[in-house]
Structures are given as C-alpha cells and as structure tokens.
Amino acid sequence: MTLLLRPNRHWQGFTAGQHINVSVEINGIRVTRSYSLSDAPRADGRIAITVKAVEGGRLSRHLCDDARVGDVVGIGPAFGEMTLPSTGSGPLLFLAAGSGITPLMAMLRSVAALGMPRPLTLVYWARIAGEFCFAEELRGLAARHADFKVHFVLTRADARLPDESQGRVSEQQLSTLVPDVAQRHVYACGPGGFVESVRALLASRASSFKSEAFTPLPRVVEEGGTVQVTLARRGQTLLVPRGQSLLAALEDAGLNPASGCRMGICNTCACGKRSGTTRHLHTNTTQSEPVSALRLCVSSAASDLVLDL
Numbered sequence: 001m002t003l004l005l006r007p008n009r010h011w012q013g014f015t016a017g018q019h020i021n022v023s024v025e026i027n028g029i030r031v032t033r034s035y036s037l038s039d040a041p042r043a044d045g046r047i048a049i050t051v052k053a054v055e056g057g058r059l060s061r062h063l064c065d066d067a068r069v070g071d072v073v074g075i076g077p078a079f080g081e082m083t084l085p086s087t088g089s090g091p092l093l094f095l096a097a098g099s100g101i102t103p104l105m106a107m108l109r110s111v112a113a114l115g116m117p118r119p120l121t122l123v124y125w126a127r128i129a130g131e132f133c134f135a136e137e138l139r140g141l142a143a144r145h146a147d148f149k150v151h152f153v154l155t156r157a158d159a160r161l162p163d164e165s166q167g168r169v170s171e172q173q174l175s176t177l178v179p180d181v182a183q184r185h186v187y188a189c190g191p192g193g194f195v196e197s198v199r200a201l202l203a204s205r206a207s208s209f210k211s212e213a214f215t216p217l218p219r220v221v222e223e224g225g226t227v228q229v230t231l232a233r234r235g236q237t238l239l240v241p242r243g244q245s246l247l248a249a250l251e252d253a254g255l256n257p258a259s260g261c262r263m264g265i266c267n268t269c270a271c272g273k274r275s276g277t278t279r280h281l282h283t284n285t286t287q288s289e290p291v292s293a294l295r296l297c298v299s300s301a302a303s304d305l306v307l308d309l
C-alpha cells in the first residue's frame with residue numbers, strides 16, 4: 001500500500017533512493033520504523049512510502065489497516081547513501097529483491113521523469129508473481145521507453161518459465177538477462193543474503209557498484225551467558241544475554257529506546273557507552289574503547305557495560 005504524506009515546514013527534502021523514519025503512537029507506545037521513499041520528489045511536495053503489512057509488524061499493520069486520511073505521523077530527516085549522482089552517464093542496472101524495489105522505484109521514476117536519458121535495466125526478484133509491486137507501471141514504462149527494460153524473476157522454481165526468469169540470482173542468469181553487465185553502473189537492494197550474492201558476482205566486474213541491504217545477514221555469535229548492562233541516566237542495571245542485539249535486549253526488558261531501521265543505517269539508536277566491550281553483530285568485531293558511541297541495533301554486549309541511557 002502506498003501512503004502519501006504532506007511534510008511540515010521542517011522537512012529538508014530528499015534524494016530518490018533515501019529513507020525516512022516514521023513514528024506513530026500505538027496503544028500508548030511510540031513505534032518507529034524506517035521506510036524507503038518510493039516516489040521521486042513530487043511537484044506538490046508530498047512524499048510517498050510504500051508499506052507491506054508484515055506478520056507481527058506493529059507499524060506496518062497500523063499503516064496498512066488503521067491509518068486514515070488526515071492522520072498525523074512523525075517523520076525524521078531523509079537518510080541513506082544509495083542515490084544517483086546528479087551528473088553521470090553510462091548504462092544503469094538496478095537489481096531489486098522483495099521490498100528492495102521501493103528505493104529503486106524512486107530512482108527509476110526520477111530517471112523516467114528526465115525522459116530516460118541513460119539506458120536502464122531493472123531485474124526484480126520475488127517469490128511468487130503476486131508479490132511484484134508496481135508491475136503494471138514497470139511494464140508501462142518499458143513499453144514507453146525503448147531504453148528501459150524490466151525482467152521479473154521468480155525465486156521459486158516454475159517449469160513454465162525460461163531458466164533465466166526463475167531461481168535465485170546467479171552469474172548465468174545475469175549474463176543472459178543483461179549481456180553488457182560489465183559496462184553497467186549497478187544499484188542493488190534487498191535482503192542481506194541477496195545483496196551479498198550480488199556483490200560477490202558484480203562488485204569487481206561492473207563499472208560501479210552500490211548496494212543497500214534491508215535485513216542484516218544473520219550472524220551466529222557463539223558467546224553464551226549474560227552480562228550486566230547499567231543504564232547510567234536511569235540508574236538501572238539489567239542482565240542481558242551476550243550475542244543478542246542491545247536494542248532487542250532493552251526492548252525485551254520493557255524499555256523503548258529510540259530506533260528506526262534496526263539494521264545500523266539510520267543512526268537513530270546511537271547512544272554513548274561509558275565502559276565495557278561490545279561486539280558488532282554484522283562484522284563480529286569487538287570494541288572496548290571507553291567513552292565511545294554505539295548503535296544499539298547492531299551491537300551486543302561482550303562484557304558488563306555502562307551505557308549513557
């Protein structure tokens with residue numbers, strides 16, 4: 001579902017490909033999540049987010065099922081580095097998996113609004129055909145612009161489809177769909193595993209490569225047991241499991257620290273650490289410097305900690 005929001009005078013604008021944090025109070029608790037802006041900057045100043053209602057997703061369910069025209073929601077400034085340079089030439093290749101289509105759709109619409117000045121191919125993966133967003137619009141754009149091509153690929157095998165239109169991303173599939181892939185400037189967005197596969201296939205081959213993962217790669221952290229986390233400002237000490245993100249651990253303890261993307265991109269959950277060792281859940285590296293900043297969503301406690309919370 002696409003929602004149009006009318007920002008107030010504090011809004012500083014955005015570039016296609018960026019995201020915002022959206023906050024709504026639901027049953028007395030402020031819930032914040034990140035959404036990609038799915039349209040290019042519009043003449044009427046409104047901004048669009050496209051939301052999929054996910055199982056157990058409090059905010060996505062609220063926005064899809066309960067939100068009404070005229071409701072007021074909180075939004076933060078736009079963030080994200082995966083944007084098109086204002087100048088540049090050479091053919092583009094957008095690779096989208098699942099909800100990774102939303103920022104790429106904004107970028108595609110902004111290129112289309114300029115009359116498609118650069119050849120652009122989009123390859124878009126989904127589990128089943130019903131999960132493709134914007135399918136009609138994408139086919140319409142391809143019919144109107146000779147320089148735009150779209151390929152829909154189902155990740156679930158389907159004997160009725162040619163090989164290149166089914167299955168997870170592979171070298172053979174990409175070479176068939178996009179024979180000049182080495183000349184392309186590539187932008188990829190989707191789940192962590194998809195982005196890592198595409199990076200391994202193309203980062204050193206393509207003209208340039210930019211990507212953004214919507215879900216972090218699952219990391220197995222071997223450490224067991226619990227540690228003490230002291231929240232210095234609250235004067236509270238909690239026992240939290242090693243290996244769990246500090247954000248999830250604090251939420252499990254009934255606290256509601258500020259958060260947005262929950263994957264280390266938006267910085268909303270950043271807080272000061274006064275002492276102790278943390279482990280970065282994406283890179284598995286530890287950080288022991290006293291008086292430093294960390295992001296709760298991608299950090300776990302590797303020793304007792306004192307946080308500025």
Ligand code: FES
Pocket residue numbers: 258259260261262263264265266267268269270295296297298
């Ligand atoms: S919630 Fe966005 S960086 Fe942690």
